[in-house]
Structure formats: structure tokens, C-alpha cells
Amino acid sequence: MNITVQQYELVYNSLSFGIAAMGAATLFLWLSRNMVNAAYRTAVTISGIVTVIAFYHYLRIFESWHAAYTVVNDTITATGVKFNDAYRYVDWLLTVPLLLIELILVMKLSAAETNSKGLKLGSLAAIMILLGYPGEVAADNTTRWIFWGLSMLPFLVIVADLFGGLKKAIDNQPESVRGLISNARFLTVASWCFYPVVFVLPMLGMSGGAATAAVQVGYTIADVVSKAVFGIFIYAIAVRKSAAEAAE
Amino acid sequence: MNITVQQYELVYNSLSFGIAAMGAATLFLWLSRNMVNAAYRTAVTISGIVTVIAFYHYLRIFESWHAAYTVVNDTITATGVKFNDAYRYVDWLLTVPLLLIELILVMKLSAAETNSKGLKLGSLAAIMILLGYPGEVAADNTTRWIFWGLSMLPFLVIVADLFGGLKKAIDNQPESVRGLISNARFLTVASWCFYPVVFVLPMLGMSGGAATAAVQVGYTIADVVSKAVFGIFIYAIAVRKSAAEAAE
Numbered sequence: 443m444n445i446t447v448q449q450y451e452l453v454y455n456s457l458s459f460g461i462a463a464m465g466a467a468t469l470f471l472w473l474s475r476n477m478v479n480a481a482y483r484t485a486v487t488i489s490g491i492v493t494v495i496a497f498y499h500y501l502r503i504f505e506s507w508h509a510a511y512t513v514v515n516d517t518i519t520a521t522g523v524k525f526n527d528a529y530r531y532v533d534w535l536l537t538v539p540l541l542l543i544e545l546i547l548v549m550k551l552s553a554a555e556t557n558s559k560g561l562k563l564g565s566l567a568a569i570m571i572l573l574g575y576p577g578e579v580a581a582d583n584t585t586r587w588i589f590w591g592l593s594m595l596p597f598l599v600i601v602a603d604l605f606g607g608l609k610k611a612i613d614n615q616p617e618s619v620r621g622l623i624s625n626a627r628f629l630t631v632a633s634w635c636f637y638p639v640v641f642v643l644p645m646l647g648m649s650g651g652a653a654t655a656a657v658q659v660g661y662t663i664a665d666v667v668s669k670a671v672f673g674i675f676i677y678a679i680a681v682r683k684s685a686a687e688a689a690e
Numbered sequence: 691m692n693i694t695v696q697q698y699e700l701v702y703n704s705l706s707f708g709i710a711a712m713g714a715a716t717l718f719l720w721l722s723r724n725m726v727n728a729a730y731r732t733a734v735t736i737s738g739i740v741t742v743i744a745f746y747h748y749l750r751i752f753e754s755w756h757a758a759y760t761v762v763n764d765t766i767t768a769t770g771v772k773f774n775d776a777y778r779y780v781d782w783l784l785t786v787p788l789l790l791i792e793l794i795l796v797m798k799l800s801a802a803e804t805n806s807k808g809l810k811l812g813s814l815a816a817i818m819i820l821l822g823y824p825g826e827v828a829a830d831n832t833t834r835w836i837f838w839g840l841s842m843l844p845f846l847v848i849v850a851d852l853f854g855g856l857k858k859a860i861d862n863q864p865e866s867v868r869g870l871i872s873n874a875r876f877l878t879v880a881s882w883c884f885y886p887v888v889f890v891l892p893m894l895g896m897s898g899g900a901a902t903a904a905v906q907v908g909y910t911i912a913d914v915v916s917k918a919v920f921g922i923f924i925y926a927i928a929v930r931k932s933a934a935e936a937a938e
Contacts, residue, residue: 523761
């Protein structure tokens with residue numbers, strides 16, 4: 443693969459940005475969890491668990507990227523050590539179900555509804571990730587498209603559930619947070635839409651170093667939005683709900 | 691031993707998954723321990739001790755795996771440095787007795803019963819691990835089968851005790867948690883059954899890289915279920931019991 447020094451450095455710096463953003467979000471969330479009522483602390487704790495898992499994987503991805511190339515005197519050489527794509531999928535397998543569970547927990551539904559929604563959306567999210575991986579590592583575009591399509595099925599069920607199934611639950615939330623929860627839901631869907639788009643870039647004619655750089659930078663931006671920014675949203679919802687409960 | 695690049699990478703990524711899962715579970719359990727009544731905090735703390743011990747060993751196993759092979763330009767070569775199997779047994783020697791103690795502690799039996807059950811099940815678990823190790827490192831199948839059989843004896847006594855001896859204690863638990871404690875007991879036995887099955891794979895004709903990969907991935911899945919998922923179960927039981935006590 444021909445990658446330029448500029449493309450290499452762009453990915454390198456994006457990955458370091460990922461480490462910093464995930465680490466900072468984790469510390470903020472855990473330091474702030476006592477600012478919200480006990481009922482919302484688990485949601486905030488899990489938001490920090492998601493970002494710390496991502497923090498670990500960004501450290502690993504960064505090291506793997508660093509090991510795959512050497513740049514000396516503005517000349518880039520592949521070392522022969524393979525850049526490990528699988529870290530992202532291992533990360534998503536753990537974090538994507540937890541992201542949906544954060545959203546469900548901060549809504550404080552009944553215990554039965556929390557369990558059933560958490561199990562349903564969490565399982566669908568795990569299946570979505572597992573179906574994506576064989577496509578990501580496939581060399582030919584046909585296989586990539588097949589698994590992309592398969593992975594989109596649970597994705598669409600999750601989107602339908604967030605906008606259909608959760609609508610009634612959102613209408614029952616205190617007025618001060620209804621907009622924020624609705625935004626968190628939009629943020630989830632919008633940031634998640636990044637992933638299938640990034641995934642198809644190499645299938646749309648992008649190739650070589652440009653495709654690699656676009657995929658790595660794209661996934662990093664999507665991860666920071668869907669995990670760190672989303673976690674701050676969850677915290678903001680928890681703060682407003684706590685304030686609304688204190689005012690009652 | 692002939693191992694393919696794919697088999698090597700599968701084990702590599704499974705071990706990294708183990709590190710992430712154990713680390714995440716540890717942080718969740720320790721951050722959440724103040725969410726339950728004081729009587730259950732030791733059970734939750736120990737659940738996190740188990741996962742942090744496993745986190746440490748997965749870091750070591752990952753490093754050992756990484757040192758045993760080099761992959762350059764999609765060609766794998768054994769470095770001659772031995773992959774250290776003993777880390778798993780050292781881990782189990784510490785964590786398996788503690789797992790049974792978690793389950794006993796969260797039941798809040800009388801002090802006398804907690805001590806006697808903890809001592810009995812904890813000792814049996816340690817003996818089970820010690821008897822397994824000479825088989826794991828043996829080259830010939832006869833020795834493997836002998837120590838497998840010997841190790842199964844304390845295992846069966848533990849299972850009998852979980853389903854016989856603990857039955858009365860479970861019937862005395864508050865109704866809201868009886869199902870969850872019974873599930874935790876099933877999860878223990880079901881996830882533990884993985885180990886003797888994984889152990890015999892090389893004795894059933896699997897060999898070379900396939901056997902190595904199956905054993906390493908199998909143990910990793912079993913460890914994540916029996917330690918991290920089990921720890922979350924213990925936490926959930928503690929939360930429900932605390933809520934039931936607050937309602938009284």
C-alpha cells in the first residue's frame with residue numbers, strides 16, 4: 443500500500459486525539475458522578491466505562507499504527523508489521539451495547555422495561571458489530587457489501603426502536619430534559635451513521651493510502667462523537683433530571 | 691507447532707478483549723460499590739478483586755503470546771520464547787476460590803455458615819486447580835486424562851454443594867433476588883463446565899495451531915463469563931437486596 447508521509451501523520455495525530463479525548467471524558471464523567479442523584483449514577487459510571495474501554499483501544503491502535511511504518515528523513519517505509527484493524531471491532535463489541543444501555547438507564551424506566559429494552563438493544567448492537575467484521579477484513583468488494591448489508595439490518599431495527607419504541611418513554615420524561623434526551627437519540631443515530639459511510643469508502647473507488655487515512659480518521663471522529671460527546675450528553679441529562687427532582 | 695497467521699491473530703485479539711473486559715468490569719464494580727448496602731460491599735469489592743487479578747494476568751498472557759511469535763509481511767515465525775501457560779493456573783488458584791466466596795458473601799448467611807461454606811468451597815476450588823495443572827503441562831494424553839479426572843472430583847463436590855447444600859440458603863433469600871441468585875449459581879456451573887471441555891480438546895485429536903487457538907480462545911471466553919459477567923450478577927443481586935431492605 444502506498445501511503446504518503448502526510449497521510450501517515452494525519453492518522454497518527456488523529457489517533458492521539460482519540461486517546462486524549464477518551465481519557466479526558468472518562469476522568470470528567472467519573473469525577474462528576476456524585477453531582478447527580480443516585481438513580482442516574484450508574485448511567486454516568488457506564489458512560490465513563492465506555493470511554494475508558496475506548497481509551498485502552500486507542501492506545502493499542504496508536505501503538506499498532508506506530509509499529510506498521512517508520513518515517514525517517516521524510517521517507518515512509520512499511521515495516522512489514524501489520525496494522526491491527528481488529529482492535530476497533532473488539533472495542534465496538536464491548537462499547538456499543540453499553541452506549542444504548544446508558545441511554546436507557548438515564549431515562550429511569552421501570553426495572554422490567556429497563557431490563558427488556560437493555561437486553562434487546564444491547565443484543566442487536568452486538569450482532570450488528572459481529573456482522574460487520576467479516577466485511578471489514580474481506581479483500582473483495584462483494585463480500586464487503588454483503589456483510590455491510592447484513593450489519594445494516596440490526597442497525598435499522600435499533601433506529602426504529604429509538605424513534606418508535608422509545609417515543610412514549612420520552613414523552614413521559616420531565617419537560618426540562620425531553621429536548622435533551624431527544625437530541626441524545628439524534629446524536630446516537632447521526633454519529634452511528636458515520637460508520638457504515640466510512641466502511642463503504644474503499645468500495646467507492648477510494649484506495650491505497652487515501653482510503654486508509656479516510657477510514658481511520660473517519661472512525662476516530664465518529665468514536666469521539668458517539669462515545670465522549672454522547673457521554674457528556676448523558677451527564678447533562680442526569681444533571682437536569684436531578685435538578686427537576688430536587689425542585690419537586 | 692504450525693500456527694497460521696489467522697490463528698495467531700485470533701488468539702491475540704481474544705487476549706486483548708480479555709484485558710479490556712476485565713479492566714472495565716473492575717472499574718465498574720469498584721466505582722459502584724457504594725451503591726449497595728454496607729453488608730454487600732465486601733462481595734462487590736471481591737468481585738472487582740477477581741477481575742483485577744485476571745486483568746493483570748491477561749496483560750502478562752498477552753505479552754507472553756506477543757513474545758512467542760513474530761509476524762512480518764504475513765509470515766509467522768516462532769521466536770523460540772515459550773508461551774507461558776502457567777499464568778492461567780496462577781490466576782485461577784487465586785480467583786476461583788474468591789468467586790465462590792463472592793457468591794456466599796452476597797447471600798448474607800450467618801457468620802458461622804459464611805466461614806464454614808467459604809472455607810469448604812474455597813479449599814475445594816484451590817485443590818481443583820492444583821490437580822489440573824500437572825495435566826495441562828503433560829505431553830502425553832494418559833497423564834492429561836488422569837489429572838483431568840482427579841480435578842473433576844472436587845469440581846463435582848462443588849457442583850453438588852451449590853445445588854444441594856445452598857438450596858436451603860437460597861430459599862431463605864428475599865423473593866426479589868431468588869431467581870437472580872439461582873441464575874448466578876447456574877452461570878457458575880455452566881461457565882466452569884467450559885474449562886474441562888477446553889482442557890480435553892487436544893486429547894480428542896485437535897492438534898497444532900488449531901488446538902492452541904481453540905484452548906486460548908475457549909479459556910478467554912470462559913474467564914470473561916465466569917469472572918466479569920458473574921461479577922455484574924453479584925452486583926445486581928446486591929442492588930436488589932439493598933432495595934428490598936430499604937423497602938422494609
